[in-house]
Amino acid sequence: MKDFSLIRLRNVSKSFGDKDILNEIRLDIKKGDMIGLVGESGAGKTTLLKLIIGFLEPDKGDISFGLQKKDSEKMGCFGFSTQEKSFYSRLTINENLVYFAALHDIPKSLLDENINNVLKCVGLDNEKDVIAKNLSQGMQKRLDIACSIIHDPNILIFDEPTADMDPVLKKQIWSLIKDLNKENNKTIIVSSHDPKELFAVCDRIFLISSRKIKEIKGMKKNISKIYEG
Amino acid sequence: MASINKFKEIIRKNFLLLWRSKRTILTIFLGPLILISLLGFAFNNTGLNKVSIISYSEEYSELSNALIERLKENNFALLKAESEEECISNVKLGRNHVCMILPPDFNINENNELIIHIDKSKVNFVGTIINMISYNIKDESSVLSLNLTGVLLDRLKSAEELSKESMGLVSEIKDINIGLNEKVNNVLDGITELESVTNNLISKIDDLNSQTDVENSINDIIELVDEGDDLIGDIKKEGISHPKLEYIEDILEDIEDEARQLSEAGDVLNDLEEGLDQINKLKGELFSVMTSIKNELLRESGILDDVMSNLKETDSNVKSIKIKDPDKIVNPIVTDIRPIAPEKSYLTYIFPTLLVLILMFGGTLLSSTASIVEKRNSAFFRNFISPTNRAVFLAARYVADLIVVIIQLMIFTGISFAFIGMGIFSNISLVFALLAVASFFVLLGIMVGSIFNSEESGILFSMVITSIMLFFSNTILPLENMSNLIYKISKFNPFVLSESMLRKSTIYGMGVGSIWRELLLLFIWIVAVIGIISIVNKSNVKNIIEALKKRYEKIMHRIGKIIFVEE
Numbered sequence: 001m002k003d004f005s006l007i008r009l010r011n012v013s014k015s016f017g018d019k020d021i022l023n024e025i026r027l028d029i030k031k032g033d034m035i036g037l038v039g040e041s042g043a044g045k046t047t048l049l050k051l052i053i054g055f056l057e058p059d060k061g062d063i064s065f066g067l068q069k070k071d072s073e074k075m076g077c078f079g080f081s082t083q084e085k086s087f088y089s090r091l092t093i094n095e096n097l098v099y100f101a102a103l104h105d106i107p108k109s110l111l112d113e114n115i116n117n118v119l120k121c122v123g124l125d126n127e128k129d130v131i132a133k134n135l136s137q138g139m140q141k142r143l144d145i146a147c148s149i150i151h152d153p154n155i156l157i158f159d160e161p162t163a164d165m166d167p168v169l170k171k172q173i174w175s176l177i178k179d180l181n182k183e184n185n186k187t188i189i190v191s192s193h194d195p196k197e198l199f200a201v202c203d204r205i206f207l208i209s210s211r212k213i214k215e216i217k218g219m220k221k222n223i224s225k226i227y228e229g
Numbered sequence: 230m231a232s233i234n235k236f237k238e239i240i241r242k243n244f245l246l247l248w249r250s251k252r253t254i255l256t257i258f259l260g261p262l263i264l265i266s267l268l269g270f271a272f273n274n275t276g277l278n279k280v281s282i283i284s285y286s287e288e289y290s291e292l293s294n295a296l297i298e299r300l301k302e303n304n305f306a307l308l309k310a311e312s313e314e315e316c317i318s319n320v321k322l323g324r325n326h327v328c329m330i331l332p333p334d335f336n337i338n339e340n341n342e343l344i345i346h347i348d349k350s351k352v353n354f355v356g357t358i359i360n361m362i363s364y365n366i367k368d369e370s371s372v373l374s375l376n377l378t379g380v381l382l383d384r385l386k387s388a389e390e391l392s393k394e395s396m397g398l399v400s401e402i403k404d405i406n407i408g409l410n411e412k413v414n415n416v417l418d419g420i421t422e423l424e425s426v427t428n429n430l431i432s433k434i435d436d437l438n439s440q441t442d443v444e445n446s447i448n449d450i451i452e453l454v455d456e457g458d459d460l461i462g463d464i465k466k467e468g469i470s471h472p473k474l475e476y477i478e479d480i481l482e483d484i485e486d487e488a489r490q491l492s493e494a495g496d497v498l499n500d501l502e503e504g505l506d507q508i509n510k511l512k513g514e515l516f517s518v519m520t521s522i523k524n525e526l527l528r529e530s531g532i533l534d535d536v537m538s539n540l541k542e543t544d545s546n547v548k549s550i551k552i553k554d555p556d557k558i559v560n561p562i563v564t565d566i567r568p569i570a571p572e573k574s575y576l577t578y579i580f581p582t583l584l585v586l587i588l589m590f591g592g593t594l595l596s597s598t599a600s601i602v603e604k605r606n607s608a609f610f611r612n613f614i615s616p617t618n619r620a621v622f623l624a625a626r627y628v629a630d631l632i633v634v635i636i637q638l639m640i641f642t643g644i645s646f647a648f649i650g651m652g653i654f655s656n657i658s659l660v661f662a663l664l665a666v667a668s669f670f671v672l673l674g675i676m677v678g679s680i681f682n683s684e685e686s687g688i689l690f691s692m693v694i695t696s697i698m699l700f701f702s703n704t705i706l707p708l709e710n711m712s713n714l715i716y717k718i719s720k721f722n723p724f725v726l727s728e729s730m731l732r733k734s735t736i737y738g739m740g741v742g743s744i745w746r747e748l749l750l751l752f753i754w755i756v757a758v759i760g761i762i763s764i765v766n767k768s769n770v771k772n773i774i775e776a777l778k779k780r781y782e783k784i785m786h787r788i789g790k791i792i793f794v795e796e
Contacts, residue, residue, distance in 0.1 A: 102238035
C-alpha cells in the first residue's frame, strides 16, 4: 500500500476570480486521524478537500505529504466521496466497482476479492447486479463510499456524506465511516455543516470561517457557539 | 497490462452506458436504417422527373404546340396559364418550376423568342432544370434547323448548277461578243477601204470631169451630129443621094445615141459622184456607229468578264462548303457525354457524400455529446481523481465512439448493398478512407466536447462547424461557384477531402495510391485536432511542459558538469 501518512498544509490560499475562499490555511493531519471540517455553506470546506486531493491547485502555499511522490501515486492514496453520487447510475454496482478498480490499476486477480470485501463492508453484497439508479438513497450513498474505497486508499475524504438524508440513514452512514476509521485504520477527513454529527465521530474538528481554519477544542458543550466564532 | 485493462474497462463502460440508454441505441441503429431506406426508395433512379412547366401564350401557334408536345413526351408536366402574371406567380409560389412565355404566332421567321422564367433561388436544382429545358428546346430547334438547312442546301445546290449553266452561257456570249467584235473590226476595215475606194473614184471622176469637159464635148458632139444631120438633111434636100448618106445618118444617129448615152453616163457619173459623196458621208456616220458598237462590245466584254468572275467566285464559294450534311451544319460539334463510371442510379452517385454525412454528423454529434455528458456526469470527478492519465480516457472515448460510428456505417452500407450492390469492403482503400474519415469526425466531436461544458453549446457548435464544412463543399453548391480564395481553401476542407477519397474508392474502385494525398491531408487535420484536444485538456499540456522543463534542467545540469569538470 502507498504510505502517505501525513498531510501538511502551509499557508494555503485559494480564490476563484475576485472571490477569496481560503486564506493562509495551516493544517496537519496524521495517520489514522478522523478529522472533521465544519462550516457554513460556502465556507470553503469542499474547496479545501479538493485542494488536499490535488483536484485544485492552491494559489499560494504548499501542500505536502509524508513522502514526495508523483501526482499519479498521490491520487491513488485518496478515496473521495462527494455530496453528489459519483458513480454511473446506468451501471450495476459490480460494474461500477470493476470500472473504478481498473482506474486504480487493481489487478484482475485481486478484483473479485476486493469487490466482495468492499461490498461486505458497505453492506451491499446482495445487490451486486442491481443497476445503480434502481438503488435506494442509502444504498446509493453506500455505493458511492464503496467506489471511494475499492482501491483501498489510506486517506478517505467525505464531503457532507449525510446531506439530505433522514436520521436513520445518517446514522448508518456515520457508523460506516466510523468503522472505516477504527477497524480499517483509514485516515478520514469528513466535512459537514452540522457540527453535532462531527462531534460524535471525529477526533478533531476544524472550523472554516472567514477564509480561515481553526481547530475547535472542548466545544462539545458549546455547540451553539461554534458559528459565533 | 494494467494500462490495457484500464483502457478496455473504460471502453466497456462507455459501451455499457450507451447500450443501456434505449433511445440512444434506437437512434444509433434506426437512424442510418431509416436514412438509407428512404434514400434508397427516393433516389434509386437515374432521371430527373416531376419537373413542372407552366406556359402562357396569347395564341398558341403550331410551333408552340409542337414544343409543348415534345416537352410532354420527355416527362415534363405541362400546364397552361391564363395570364403571364399567373405564369410567373406560380413559379414564385413554388407550384411550378418553370414559366415559359411563348410569343403569339411563335414561328421561326419572326416572333421566335421564347422567354423562360425560373426560380434561381433553388440553387441545387436550377442548373439541372435549365439544362433539361434548354436541351428539349434545342432539340426542337434542331429539328427546325435541320429542315431549314436542308432547304438552304438544296437551294445552294440549285444555285451551283445555275451558276455553272450561267458560266456556260456567259462563255457563249463572250464568244459571240468576240465574233461580233471581229466582224465590227472587219466592217470598220471595210469602211476604211471603201472610203479609200470612193475617194479614189471621186478623185478619178473629178479628174475625168476636170481633164475633159465631157458634157460640153458631148454637147458639141450632139451639136456636130445635129449639124451633121442638118448637113445630110441639106444634102438630101439638094437631091443628092448616096448610099453612104444613110450610113452616115445611121452613124450620126449612133453617135448621137452614144453621145446621149455618154451624156447619160456623164449624168450617171455625176450621180455616181454624188452617190459616192453620200457614201462618204454615210461611211463617216457608219464608222462612228461601228466604233461605238465596238466600244459597247468591249464594255460588254468587260461586264461579261465581271459576270464570269462573279459566277466563278460563287461557284468556288459553293464548292468550298465541304459540309453538305444538314445535320452536321446544325450540330457541327457532336458532344458525346460519357460517364466515367457505368451509368448508375442517383443513389450510387451520392453514396460517397452520404457516407461522409453519416460519419460527419454521427461522429461529431455522438462524440461531442458523449464527451460533454461524461464531463457533466457526477462520476467524472472520480475519474479525474484517479491515477489515470486524461489521455487514456480520451483515447477510450475515441475508440468507443469510432466503433459505434462504424456500426452505424455498416448498417447503412449493409442495406445500401441491397439497393445498389455497393459494399464497403470491396476495396481496401475504401476501408482506410473510412477509418480516416470516421477518426477525424470522432476526434472533432471529442474536441468540441472538450471545449464546451453544456450539451446545448456542444451540439450547437458541432452543427455550426459541420454546416460550414458542408456548405463549403460540393454538396450544396459546386466549389467552382465560389470565389478564388474560398475555392482554394475549400480544397482542404475535411468534408471535401473525405468525399473525394470515398468517391474515388467507391465509384471508381481506385486504390490507396490514388487517395494518398487526401489521406495525408486528413491525417494532418487529425493531428491538428488532437493538438487542440491536448491544449484544451490543460493538465496534459501542463504535465508535458513540466516534463520538458525538467528534462531541460537535467540536460543543462549535465552540460554544466561536463564544462566545469573539463575546466
